[in-house]
Amino acid sequence: MSYTIGYHCTxxxxxxxTKKEMLVCPSCGDSGILDIEYDYDxxxxxxxxxxxxxxxxxxxxxxxxxLPVNEEFTKNTLRVGWTPLLRSNNVMKKYGSKALYFKDxxxxxxxxxxxxxxxxxxxKALELGQTTIACSSTxxxxxxxxxxxxxLGIKTVIFVPKxxxxxxxxxxxxxxxxxxxxNGDYKKTYNLSKKAIEHFNWYNRNAAINPNLxxxxxxxALEIAEQLEFNPTDWVVVSVGDGCTIGGVYKGFYxxxxxxxxxxxxxxxxxxxxxxxxxxxxxxxxxxxxETEENTIADSIAVGIPxxxxxxxxxxKKSLGEFIxxxxxEIMQGMKELGKAEGIFAEPAAxxxxxxxxxxxxxxxxxxxxxxxxxxxGNGLKDTSNALKYIEEPxxxxxxxxxxxxxxxxxxxxxxxx
Numbered sequence: 001m002s003y004t005i006g007y008h009c010t011x012x013x014x015x016x017x018t019k020k021e022m023l024v025c026p027s028c029g030d031s032g033i034l035d036i037e038y039d040y041d042x043x044x045x046x047x048x049x050x051x052x053x054x055x056x057x058x059x060x061x062x063x064x065x066x067l068p069v070n071e072e073f074t075k076n077t078l079r080v081g082w083t084p085l086l087r088s089n090n091v092m093k094k095y096g097s098k099a100l101y102f103k104d105x106x107x108x109x110x111x112x113x114x115x116x117x118x119x120x121x122x123x124k125a126l127e128l129g130q131t132t133i134a135c136s137s138t139x140x141x142x143x144x145x146x147x148x149x150x151x152l153g154i155k156t157v158i159f160v161p162k163x164x165x166x167x168x169x170x171x172x173x174x175x176x177x178x179x180x181x182x183n184g185d186y187k188k189t190y191n192l193s194k195k196a197i198e199h200f201n202w203y204n205r206n207a208a209i210n211p212n213l214x215x216x217x218x219x220x221a222l223e224i225a226e227q228l229e230f231n232p233t234d235w236v237v238v239s240v241g242d243g244c245t246i247g248g249v250y251k252g253f254y255x256x257x258x259x260x261x262x263x264x265x266x267x268x269x270x271x272x273x274x275x276x277x278x279x280x281x282x283x284x285x286x287x288x289x290x291e292t293e294e295n296t297i298a299d300s301i302a303v304g305i306p307x308x309x310x311x312x313x314x315x316x317k318k319s320l321g322e323f324i325x326x327x328x329x330e331i332m333q334g335m336k337e338l339g340k341a342e343g344i345f346a347e348p349a350a351x352x353x354x355x356x357x358x359x360x361x362x363x364x365x366x367x368x369x370x371x372x373x374x375x376x377x378g379n380g381l382k383d384t385s386n387a388l389k390y391i392e393e394p395x396x397x398x399x400x401x402x403x404x405x406x407x408x409x410x411x412x413x414x415x416x417x418x
Contacts, residue, residue, distance in 0.1 A: 007034040010310040034211040058082040060219040073126040078109040085227040090341040099371040106379030113377040114144040120216035125203040135205035136193035139168035146175035159193040165383040207244040208307025214248040221252025233371035239352040240270040241301035243312025250315035268321035271356030280323040297328045300349030326355040332390040345380035
């Protein structure tokens, strides 16, 4: 059973009390992004910390009362969610945080947080009897949709910009998606997908348009809270592209706060690349989002025209958080440090959140006596070509021990504990 009671428009604030599926506000059109509202009083009767302790379904379906789907269609899906929350072993000591955790969503089935949204899209399509789902994506949303849909026998049509990394394209093709590579940036890719979805009447997986998908993304916040025994950290750090993921993070904590399961909503730090930072720019200026270039190595957050501006900005404003921008160099150094110090391989967009944490600590935006969770949104195997540009190639030696001994001597600093 679904505990949804209707939709609230984030632009005109109109409330639509209906069980009928809606994508955008009838009055505001595409700019009228909707937010799904729930009957929290009814949810309290079936959802609690005690009930979760007795629930051994360690996937996002453990949170069914807080999701807008019919349980009947959640069977036989890939196991999405319940990714590990890892306490820092080494980085925390270096930067002096009171407590630091990494939520590694690169361990989802297709190696990114986007699986949380895609599985909701697939279930909704089944509910509505639709057999084809489409979306535009810089990579992760596309590969996650293709994989989750393949499991359920649903066809997919994916629109990607020409810069989409090979690792993500290969996933799409292996999962059997029909891939349309658009000769242009994400803006052109999105526009073509929108026209095609309307023309062919495919199910729309574009997260900014479809309000159901943020509900899937919010499960990352539900898990963080539960894994910390409903005492979440002071800060939660996440990289930002379209605004949907950060909006979902806030929504998850908001749900738990409304249910009385957490005492406060963590401050949210949104991280963007300096080469594409419309949210950060608008937040600092106190104005509207303006289109920016998509000039960053972090393709998953390279969105010059975010389609979910209200939810993205509100997540930071309402949580009393901040936005911060980091350079591509800081992102790639963060990738290397995270891998070497914690054994976590993050793609550039995911490493951006760690780079943002480092910058916020150094600039004393985050205080050392505060606790922090950094969300790692995607696995580094998604984009190995960029990773290889920033790491040292291995030396090639003959089968000769003396040569090896000589080489090891040159690396004695790196191997000082050997």
